[in-house]
Amino acid sequence: MIKQVQSTYNPAELEKKVQENWIRNNIYRKVKELRSSGADFYFVDGPPYTTGSIHLGTAWNKSLKDTIIRYKRMQRFNVRDQPGYDMHGLPIEVKVEQSIGVKSKKEIEDYGIDKFVSTCKNFALDFQKRMTDQFKELGVWMDWENPYLTISPEYVEAAWWTLRRAFDKGLLISANRVLSWCPRCETALAEAEIEYWDESDPSIYVKFPLRDEEGVSLLIWTTTPWTLLANMAVAVHPDFSYAKVTYSRKDGKEKETVILLEDLAEEVGALADWDEYETSELIEGDDLVGVEYLTPFLEDVPRQREITGKWAHRVIPSSTVVAENTGLVHIAPGHGPEDFEIGQEFGLEAFCPVDENGRFGPEVGEKFAGMQARKANANIVQALREKRLIFYDHTLEHRYGHCWRCDSPIIYRTTSQWFLRVTQIRDMMLEEIDKVRWTPDWAGSSREYDWAVNARDWCISRQRYWGIPLPVWKCQCGEMRVVGSVNELRGAEGFREGMELHRPWIDAVTLKCDKCSGRMKRVPDVLDVWFDSGVSTWAQLGFPGSRKELDRWWPAKWITEAHDQTRGWFYSQLAAGCIGFDRAPYESVLMHGWILDPQGQPMSKSKGNVIEPSEIIAEHGADALRFYLMKANAPWEDIAFQHEGVKNARRTLNVLWNVCNFATTYMSIDHFDPLSVDYSRLSSVLRPEDKWLISRNEKLKNEVAKHIESFELHKACRSLEEFILDDLSRWYVRLIRDRMWREEGDLDKTAAYKVLHESLLSVAKLLAPFCPHITEEIYQNIDGSKGSIHLLDWPAPDLTKADDRLEGAMSLVKEIVEIVTRERQSRGVKLRWPLRRIAVKTNTKETLDSLKTLETVLISQANLKGVEFVNPDEVWKDMILSVIPNPLAIGKVYRQWSSKIAILLKSRPAAQIKESVEKGEYSLGVEGQMIKIEQNMVSFTTSLPSDVTSVKFSEGEIYIDFHITPDIEAEGFARDLIRRIQQMRKDMDLDVEEFITAKVKASTKLIEFFKVWKDHVMKETRAKSITFTEQPGGESLVSWEVEGESIEVGVTSLHTRESIGQFSAIPGLSRDSALGLVEAGYKSPSDLKSLSEDAIVAIRGVSKNDARKIAHYLLKIGIGPEQNCPDCGNPVKEGAATCPSCGKDLVVRGRSMPKEKLIPYLLRIPRMNKVKAELLYDAGFDSIEKIESLSKDDIRRVKGIGAKTAEKVVAYALAGGFEDQVSCGKCGTDIPPDALKCPSCGADAPIEIVGEGEVEDETEANGVDDYKLEASFT
RNA sequence: GGGCCCAUAGCUUAGCCUGGUUGGAGCGCCCGGCUGAUAACCGGGAGGUCAGGAGUCCAAAUCUCCUUGGGCCCA
16 A cells, blocks of 8 residues: 655654664564575675774775675575674774773783783674664664674684694794884784884985995995894895996095995985095996995994804895985895895895894994884984994985884884795785686786785784784694694693683693693784684684585675775785685675765874764765765775765655655555556556656666676666656656646556556665665555565566667657757746747657657647647748849849839748749739749748747757747736645645635736636636635735736635534535535534525535435534524524624625525626526526626626626626625615625615616627616725 | 876766767756745756876877876885
8 A cells, every 4th residue: 555655854763763663573584584595695794893983984885785785685695694893903902001001011911911801802892882783873784693703712713724724735834034013012013004104214325335445335325224233235236337436525625435326426426415526437236246345333233243154244236226325225134024035045144133122132232232223213323423434314204114003113123923925825816816706807907916916925923912812832842733623622731611712811721742742832922813804704604613604605705895905805815715725715806995085085083084974874864875875986986075975865865755755645645556557457548758767767777787786886876866866756757747636537647656656666676775774665655565675576677668769759858848948048938838839840750750759748848839840851831931032133134123023022922932933933913014033033031930939959950939829828827826826825734635715816917817717727726716806815815926917816725624524523424425515615513503404405515315414413412593603603593694793694605695695796786687697696606706706708608698797797896896895875884795784774785776677688799788787886 | 116096167977998079967156947746846057278298190088108196005
């Protein structure tokens, strides 16, 4: 059954209601149940990090996922939708540190690792709950009751299993490497954990004196002076050209000789402000290799003196050297990853004198020991200056890495860490990237590929607490075991079933060494948190605990995350998948963008430009937010978030809602049942516009599915939006309004209902994955049979119903309507005023024919009286053809007559001349002579008739006739009157079905117009009567200005609805009878007191049966014969003509009156006599109201009444004759308009009837005044 | 410094792959209309050196190169 929707779209209220209904009716579970037999679709949720609140990016991410999941479910897939949360790691540790007020690892250990880790867990669980609530608010449907958590024992076990696989394959190793290190967090950092921003550092050019050539130095450049303490070599590019350059001052006091890249000599000299330089020798890079130099801190750092090796403190070749700064690079293998690699190659020691806190150890000597490495820069530069080794120094702003959690600048240190040797499986990863379907494809082929190509071995160990413990147990004897499952720990010392697998509890578990029987202890490290999420595809399936689910679902069919996950989850899964299962764990990846602030900058708390999703949702609703995010851009592009965009999306949804409101209003009034009608029954009555909407709708189904399949969700949304706004709301609803308003039901109206209903239903379905709330509410109102829209199947398009020709024709109609509208506007002719006609001429016959099928649409939408179609090869018949005489040619033949001929020619019909001339010649008589006009003597032009404009359109030309005829003017004004009355109805807050009476005052011209259109006006405005009078009155009275004319309108509600309600008190009374009573002017049962049963039966619409019921009711409730005077309220006797108390005449205007009562009123009209009055009465004009509303023509139609009398009646009514007071001819007292006797002296109202009546001859044009009727009113 | 993506009206964007009438929309602005969907809706107008430069071509928003600016990822 169709239910009328709420009249306004209130997203907050609607979404709350819908979500509550989902819960109450268990809809989510029902959907899963319904689809459980469908094909499996393994979706994997990239677990968001539990920070506590979601940001817009997360909202977008989850909305995308939800949309695809819902779509897949409508496609009958059985979608696995377990949400995940990433809960370990430094961010939470840092938060907990802040909350308990500790700053270092030592303080954490003093506080107690158990307490610390427990707090971390509580934080994470709390955040998880909060985020879940926010996701639910967005309308995201995932299995919130059963999320996968990276901190659960099963999850930890899955990570262990994977590491065990790596170990078995030789991919898990422990090694000394140079790594980024956070001196505050005292842990190694992965590349993914470093954030770069500008930092100010010393930039120094340092001289490394050659051992064997006095006065000559290698010139190196560095921004990390502190690493010079660990300098081991200097690298040059073997293919570059270097030079020995001597810089000098003009005064000759100073000079320096250094070796640097030849091309940079000038630049470097200018930098250090030397006056002159001279190149004394060119040296190829190759030739510098092996040259020995004195490392700057040889004296200060004891270890430097102990360094040995073939390449120690010598120049070495490296192709990584670039031609910048000096072209020579200082190498400290202990403090730089590339340096380390070069060091490995040349057997250089990775000397790393910096401890985990970033401080120099004793090995650097007294001078620097204990200093923070980066803070020692100034001291080191000073020391170099003292050694006179500084060539030039300044300060430089450059990008520098920082810890992602505490923002400390990182340093590079050499430590022993655990690595996944992903470099060993790089080829496999690259192949797998190629096999995956990436959207857009460059996300894989370029970005992920690029990252994997450059990937280094992955350091997965962290020297922290809150993480998956590294499952490595080591014995003092050197034996090592990697545990791949909890099962392997059973029976171990310290193990308890169901124990916490986190630190510190797991640390208490020791294993027995197989080799030496000693105790194996766990390596204290935890895993890099980025590794956690890498195993999610099998961890959430309970693998390795059980294999069943893995076999059923794995690998993931589809995942989606933002582009930063190239190095994150896309990669961690790829690596983990290749380790665990020798393949990528996903088949299709959609890489989406970021939400930036309105200026295009990333949102961040520090910038203070964060926009909260909850605020947007509170204002515009989750549906609007989702719709905006989906349609704003292609998913893979960033969105600069715009509030206006959300507002706009909401507006679109609002329009959809309004269409639905419109549809359900009428459908529910008419009890339209969509199920009882099907298209096969309607096919013969469908109008072209119906078929057009069906065509558009079927195409839409096709398009939306196509776009979703290719993840072009923006296109899907834009297609939907266009359909809703342009096709449905702005066009189809406009076209069918007239049909909807029709009171009687017929197939034509039913067809419109059916088509509108069908397309609303299918739009709701297509939009359901994007906007799950509003579509649900719409569905509940227009159908609801299946319990929820989300239980429905995706609508399959039926393209046999698509009709391109019809669509093309319709868009031409739209174009023409727009042109006409535009032309109206420029001429100030409003749409309410019909145009006489337009003529349409097209370029092809086909176009013309297809336009003809839409003629009625064109006429109604452009508001025309008619359309003329002109064939492509024809000239519009009303074009004015004129002849242009050619005086030269005429003059040659008929010299003296030529000017006369010209004048004569112009006076003849041009078409005739043309026709004749084309056949041969045209004959013309001039002064008795026959003149022959030949073709060369005339030419022709066509021009537009006056008031006609021609405009070109894409398929031809149209002629618009703006000529206003009186008929058009009348219709225009009538429409204006309708519109004013409708406005007043609205202002009076009247029900759509309510009846009214209207009184109108306007100029005589307008009144004549209105009378022509009276029936139409009454019908349109549900007026029971319209009276034209000088003194309009009513419940509402408004003066309008229309086209310079003033119109005064009084509207009175008949309170039908209310009154019908009143009559429902009468037992068994039918609605029709009640309506009859109301329409006769009775408002409540007490109004009926004065009526006899016969009188009641006489009322139109009241059945005999009902009249008896009414009479019975009146008797029963004891309403006596008495009634109350409507004027003074005092009781009066039934049937009394006047009130005994106030003298008021009790005749109610508008109610039919007995003949003998009405006639005296009519006799007050000039030219009226008794006979004519009776004729009028007998013709059915039996009340004052009816008489007042008559037009001249109405009256003349009454046999026996002539034009003059008719005129007088109208004039009398118009002048307010029935309204105006008259003064008593005897005593001068005012007599009320509807009284017949003077209330003061009782004299008859001043009307003198001079003679008996005679019937006028109806053909009599100028009837003689047979009677003198005098009334003393003015 | 490298890889990828992006740049079209005040704002958000379509068109670019596959070069070819006057570069389409929406929001905002100005003007008007409509009024039984109405705290809606519709129409019109103004507003564009298609980031800048060079090239290819009969023809470039579209293809190529360079520059500038923005985003992501890396160094």
